[in-house]
Amino acid sequence: MLKSIYVKRRGRSVAVLVAAVVGLVGTLPGVAQAYAASAPGTINTAGTALNVRSGPGTGYDSWRTVADGAAVTLLCQTTGETVTGTYGTTNLWDLLSNGGMVSDAYVHTGSDGQIVNDCSYVGAEPSSKTNPRSTNGAIDWAFQRYRSTSYENLCLAFTAQAYGWGGSGWYSAEVGGDWIASHGYLKTTGIPPRGALVWYHNSAGTGHVAISLGEGKVIGTSVSGGVGVAGYLDHVSYRGWSVPYYPAAW
Template identity: 80%
Template sequence: MGRRRAGALAVTTALVTGLVGAVPGVAQAYASSATGTINTSGADLNVRSGPSSGYDSWRTVADGASVTLLCQTTGQSVTGTYGTTTMWDFLSNGGMVSDAYVYTGSDGQIVNSCVYVGAEPSSKTNPRSPNGAIDWAFQNYRSTAYENLCLKFTALAYGWGGSGWSTAEIGGDWESSHGYLNTSGIPPRGALVWYHNSADTGHVAISLGEGKVIGTSVGGAVGVAGYLDHGSYRGWSVAYYPNAY
């Protein structure tokens, strides 16, 4: 049977006007957000740290719940309520679910593609990919073990034993002085997001994309926050640790 009826997509009127029909040779424009409904025929749906059932399940969402989609990306092929798809939906809570269980009114893509950070220099390649780093971070969700160790937390997430910098302020200074710090645009998924703080030690977190970060000091533990929720935002960089060990 068909996956979904077309035309039932719940998108605000302002966003609908930005949609462009699929025309051969013309790039498709999508909404910046949309509403969907979870349909699992009863069971809670696992919200994952990345686009695969192999990534950490850090929370669930109930059958019938309304969710907000901020972007979509390809990942593991999943067969669910609405057939088989490789599309995964990034939700406003910072996690991902398979589009096979989300009623959106369309069988195809409906919101913008998730944007990933560029690669770090090949001279110091991280042991983990952005999705792998984010998965490690979510495995420590709500942990208090890394308070006052934000820089180490991000380095551990990317697979290192340590960053090679003594503070996030020094790390952010290095990224800035070497041309890696970006001060405009929403930090893409996997980027390091840098901040000043009153102690002059700085702060750093990992971007989930679409304005969300995961890091320490979110209510006293590892958690998800908006990228501007921490004071004194500096900017974002590729996940580059030139002195990591």
């Protein structure tokens, strides 16, 4: 039979006729919803620039803004702080192609729900040496130092301090990466998930390491001479990624 229902489309209710088949309406149990790998969106704040934050909440660092009416690309979505904006109230946050996050309450996507894949987070480090700071907290710490030149040639210390340590306990990122690899923590397949340590060789033999923002983005030192965001393969000597584990940290 046919029945009339209301489908919410970004703040408007539109009556539509749909075919209702008994027993087949709704999501099939046990079947995961498939989403796009990326999608376009448009910022709508009714005039003011929107803060782009380091994590899914207004308490995270605002390291840049995006103009009202700007076109953006969503790479993944995650849940966080509930925000009321142009398109109602939601706890959905969007990771943009520059590595920052905005509330979906201010992004026109053509849907009130999720449209791209969940943001993938790295697994926990071994319980014998847990980090003082969480994944989103570490990324927030890193973004608070965006464009700083104070950490050049200190990439390993930068990532360890981001996770709440005084230092890593390793002499260099090459030494740390070697330890990670020899103990079975280094992964060489798949895009590094959010919060992972991303390891590299370099010509100086000291190695390099950064923190993954997810979806192919990292934040670390030596990006145009300071702390910045880059693609995880922008450095030519990629080794792989690991959980954020610092067994010798202090």
